[in-house]
Amino acid sequence: MGDLRTEEMTINMGPQHPSTHGVLRLKLRTDGEVVTSVQPVIGYLHRCFEKHAENLEYPGVIPFVDRCDYLASMNNDHGYSMAIEKLLGIEVPERVEYLRVIFAELQRIASHLVAFGTFGLDVGAFTPFLYAFREREMILDLFEMTCGARLLYNYIWVGGLSHDIPEGFVEKTYEFLDHFEPQIKEYNDLLTNNKIFIERTADVGVLPQNVAINYGVTGPQLRASGVDWDLRRDEPYSIYDRFDWNVAVGVDDVGVLGDCWNRYYVKILEMQESAEIIRQALDHLPVEGDVQEAVPRKIRPPKGSLYFRSENPRGELGFYIVSDGKTQPFRVKMRSPALHNLGVIDEIASGWLVADVVAILGSLDIVLGEIDR
Amino acid sequence: MTREEIYTRLTEQFHESLFEKSDEPFNEFITVQADAWFDIAKYLKNDPELYFDSLMCMSGVDFGPKDDTMEVAYDFHSMRHLHKITTKITGPREDFHIPSVESVWRIADWHEREIYDLFGIIFDGHRNLKRLLLPDDWEGHPLRKDYEVQEYYHGIRVPKIKPKKLTP
Amino acid sequence: MGILENKFNDNIIVGQMDKLIGWARSNSPWYFQFGLACCAIEMMSTAAARHDFDRFGAMPRSSPRQADVMIVAGTVTMKMGLRVRRLWEQMADPKYVISMGSCATSGGPYWQHGYHVLKGVDLVVPVDVYVPGCPPRPEALLEGLMKLQEKVKRQKTLAKIEE
Numbered sequence: 001m002g003d004l005r006t007e008e009m010t011i012n013m014g015p016q017h018p019s020t021h022g023v024l025r026l027k028l029r030t031d032g033e034v035v036t037s038v039q040p041v042i043g044y045l046h047r048c049f050e051k052h053a054e055n056l057e058y059p060g061v062i063p064f065v066d067r068c069d070y071l072a073s074m075n076n077d078h079g080y081s082m083a084i085e086k087l088l089g090i091e092v093p094e095r096v097e098y099l100r101v102i103f104a105e106l107q108r109i110a111s112h113l114v115a116f117g118t119f120g121l122d123v124g125a126f127t128p129f130l131y132a133f134r135e136r137e138m139i140l141d142l143f144e145m146t147c148g149a150r151l152l153y154n155y156i157w158v159g160g161l162s163h164d165i166p167e168g169f170v171e172k173t174y175e176f177l178d179h180f181e182p183q184i185k186e187y188n189d190l191l192t193n194n195k196i197f198i199e200r201t202a203d204v205g206v207l208p209q210n211v212a213i214n215y216g217v218t219g220p221q222l223r224a225s226g227v228d229w230d231l232r233r234d235e236p237y238s239i240y241d242r243f244d245w246n247v248a249v250g251v252d253d254v255g256v257l258g259d260c261w262n263r264y265y266v267k268i269l270e271m272q273e274s275a276e277i278i279r280q281a282l283d284h285l286p287v288e289g290d291v292q293e294a295v296p297r298k299i300r301p302p303k304g305s306l307y308f309r310s311e312n313p314r315g316e317l318g319f320y321i322v323s324d325g326k327t328q329p330f331r332v333k334m335r336s337p338a339l340h341n342l343g344v345i346d347e348i349a350s351g352w353l354v355a356d357v358v359a360i361l362g363s364l365d366i367v368l369g370e371i372d373r
Numbered sequence: 374m375t376r377e378e379i380y381t382r383l384t385e386q387f388h389e390s391l392f393e394k395s396d397e398p399f400n401e402f403i404t405v406q407a408d409a410w411f412d413i414a415k416y417l418k419n420d421p422e423l424y425f426d427s428l429m430c431m432s433g434v435d436f437g438p439k440d441d442t443m444e445v446a447y448d449f450h451s452m453r454h455l456h457k458i459t460t461k462i463t464g465p466r467e468d469f470h471i472p473s474v475e476s477v478w479r480i481a482d483w484h485e486r487e488i489y490d491l492f493g494i495i496f497d498g499h500r501n502l503k504r505l506l507l508p509d510d511w512e513g514h515p516l517r518k519d520y521e522v523q524e525y526y527h528g529i530r531v532p533k534i535k536p537k538k539l540t541p
Numbered sequence: 542m543g544i545l546e547n548k549f550n551d552n553i554i555v556g557q558m559d560k561l562i563g564w565a566r567s568n569s570p571w572y573f574q575f576g577l578a579c580c581a582i583e584m585m586s587t588a589a590a591r592h593d594f595d596r597f598g599a600m601p602r603s604s605p606r607q608a609d610v611m612i613v614a615g616t617v618t619m620k621m622g623l624r625v626r627r628l629w630e631q632m633a634d635p636k637y638v639i640s641m642g643s644c645a646t647s648g649g650p651y652w653q654h655g656y657h658v659l660k661g662v663d664l665v666v667p668v669d670v671y672v673p674g675c676p677p678r679p680e681a682l683l684e685g686l687m688k689l690q691e692k693v694k695r696q697k698t699l700a701k702i703e704e
Contacts, residue, residue, distance in 0.1 A: 043620055047658055067579055335430040340480055
């Protein structure tokens with residue numbers, strides 16, 4: 001056995017793979033079954049968003065912003081529209097603000113449901129996927145009632161919304177919330193407290209706090225490592241400072257802070273908090289108001305540059321916009337949270353087995369449309 | 374700390390000729406000279422008063438062949454002191470070199486590769502400056518204002534970009 | 542009917558072999574889940590409980606060797622186009638391709654300024670059914686699958702194809 005020669009092997013988890021959540025390629029160097037390094041190769045979905053943004057007018061960029069992070073379409077629209085509103089210096093009416101918060105939080109629940117379902121699928125559990133999509137279809141029904149689309153809405157415009165909510169929307173949303181909040185207990189029974197799931201994800205892929213901040217990880221992934229930072233509370237935009245809710249931070253009773261289980265559990269807690277915010281917003285929704293009264297006829301911001309950030313389901317979504325006084329942006333740069341979340345995978349997945357790499361990648365909750373833009 | 378206090382602290386540590394304050398309506402930023410950027414970046418991260426431990430965003434901007442300048446803007450934020458600053462580095466469109474800060478903030482690794490890919494700005498000292506988003510054998514840097522697409526890529530015709538007429 | 546009338550007992554069915562093969566193939570189209578972008582989420586919704594894909598006999602397979610239908614869902618870029626071709630070649634005959642969404646059909650919303658976007662996946666693989674939409678509703682994808690089933694039923698396998 002003394003002269004047995006071993007070598008490291010390079011395995012390709014190619015662009016087409018059932019667990020890579022899109023077209024991501026991971027080059028794994030493994031020593032047997034243990035992974036020594038992970039190199040992500042991205043760019044298989046580079047759709048030239050930034051070049052399009054330079055050639056279209058400001059409102060025309062909104063459908064493209066939608067398609068970048070296709071699971072959090074309302075939040076993307078919200079971030080971009082608020083950035084342009086800050087450049088122009090316009091205020092939106094109260095009713096528009098409340099409706100924007102309701103739709104943004106509904107979209108957050110829908111996005112976390114997909115993350116929850118597909119994470120279960122990665123780890124080997126098929127049933128949570130079907131349950132998550134059952135609830136998600138109800139949310140998509142609400143969206144379809146309002147603006148006609150199921151996935152990519154082009155709904156939150158600069159200065160207002162594209163459609164007002166129809167009759168019966170408020171009642172249906174209350175019905176959905178009454179149905180949804182007890183379902184979280186079902187998810188906890190199915191997956192969160194499941195012994196096999198805990199063995200698969202607790203203590204796996206631990207992300208320390210200083211590494212997370214250095215890599216710019218944000219969102220539930222950062223909060224799972226114990227950092228109490230949420231842009232909706234710490235740098236409030238829109239009307240988030242009027243609601244009474246808690247920021248979900250990781251716990252250390254199952255596993256350690258910063259492991260895959262915590263990154264998953266923070267999302268479950270966040271869904272509960274979003275349901276709470278929606279309920280409060282519906283209770284105080286102003287009944288009067290035109291959603292399109294502040295929409296400007298022509299958008300021509302003054303010369304300058306601006307960086308504005310908001311909280312996406314995946315983390316901090318930022319827009320760096322340079323304007324040169326014309327009706328088309330000079331440069332739009334989208335700071336995508338999933339890029340920063342993916343960048344940390346080499347640090348946290350080294351030293352684990354190949355099957356653990358799948359669990360770690362699923363817990364980081366990436367969307368390739370946003371990474372490649 | 375406000376932008377004035379940060380500027381004062383930086384000019385105490387380094388020479389004043391390296392910095393320039395600029396005023397825009399929404400964004401007060403500091404322009405820095407490219408040569409000394411690595412030491413300034415380390416100071417920004419490690420100084421206990423400034424402590425900018427989080428690089429929020431790094432963007433390249435091309436001002437076009439008429440102005441003949443390109444710019445890289447860094448947005449920083451401190452999780453400890455909760456203040457922000459934007460620093461910009463300006464340079465020529467051809468052969469623009471900037472010291473790499475990817476050993477200071479690790480995510481700058483990918484941001485610098487992306488800016489190299491889309492603009493052609495070279496970051497000295499980067500451990501692996503290759504293209505990030507486009508294929509390795511792509512020709513040209515697409516986000517430049519005077520970019521012309523190549524004719525064919527592996528036998529597939531590359532679609533031309535039609536410039537839109539600007540509305541007044 | 543003539544010579545064949547009233548000749549057989551109840552449990553003998555007479556028909557064309559091609560029709561039998563076509564009926565069997567069209568009712569179990571195992572699809573190769575090739576979700577690239579936003580349309581992949583609608584493909585997942587079609588496979589979920591409300592719009593069930595499984596009632597058509599369609600099962601998701603991750604390996605091209607085990608699949609019959611490749612559903613190209615999402616934008617195909619230049620970098621990915623070469624890999625799409627390679628994966629299509631790895632599928633075994635008879636194979637079909639459904640191009641889902643307007644990005645796979647003709648470049649989609651990125652047709653005008655997309656230097657890296659392939660204007661339609663039919664530049665690299667031959668497509669049988671195009672499903673338009675951005676993204677297409679699950680019902681639209683199911684109709685696309687039904688159109689493919691009709692095409693498969695009509696296909697001649699054993700009979701000589703007239704040139």
